[in-house]
């Protein structure tokens with residue numbers, strides 16, 4: 587399967603690309619700066635340079651599956667939240683539908699289920715995530731929407747909690763990356779939206795129990 591990772595130079599994205607590298611998947615790592623390409627290509631991926639604020643139709647149409655783990659980040663303004671987290675995501679969903687790309691994995695956020703529960707300072711970001719998720723749920727795609735809690739850079743344990751209503755907490759980016767890769771292989775996650783937190787259950791088992 588050829589997998590496009592959007593946000594490939596991000597903290598989660600780089601780990602997804604590294605994990606997918608040794609698998610049978612062919613990995614297209616989407617970056618916006620050509621200088622970011624060589625580190626990703628060292629893991630066996632092919633880098634493609636594209637920007638979510640521009641036309642990404644061609645990049646999406648080259649793939650069998652999309653992993654969206656891009657984000658405008660906390661140091662930009664609400665305009666970028668709208669253009670990247672919301673509109674950028676919707677453009678890739680539309681492009682996947684138009685090109686017949688069936689599998690689409692979205693890295694969302696736990697409070698996208700109910701943005702009013704999120705911290706006021708990032709509520710607009712949760713609204714953007716919620717609306718992108720809603721568009722994906724209304725699509726024809728074989729989507730999976732992963733909603734992690736607060737991300738940290740701790741080591742991966744391979745153990746998570748997964749489900750629709752699992753409270754709030756943290757999860758390492760390493761375990762989010764492993765869960766993304768496992769989700770790609772897990773048919774039980776097709777057309778499912780679920781939260782993930784650090785937990786006690788091996789990732790494959792947690793996904794199988796959804």
Ligand SMILES: NC(=O)c1ccc[n+]([C@@H]2O[C@H](COP(=O)([O-])OP(=O)(O)OC[C@H]3O[C@@H](n4cnc5c(N)ncnc54)[C@H](OP(=O)(O)O)[C@@H]3O)[C@@H](O)[C@H]2O)c1
Pocket residue numbers: 592593594595596597598599617618619636637638639654655656657658659670674693694695696734735736737738759
């Ligand atoms: N932080 C949290 O606690 C939290 C919680 C739940 C979910 N999330 C979500 O988890 C995902 C991964 O997070 P992370 O920590 O890996 O984020 P990250 O390190 O900030 O990575 C985000 C990536 O998106 C890319 N990007 C931004 N604007 C873009 C554009 N216009 N076109 C193409 N790419 C663009 C960035 O590119 P550059 O490398 O060029 O900057 C970066 O590589 C994000 O979707 C985030 O919203 C985060």
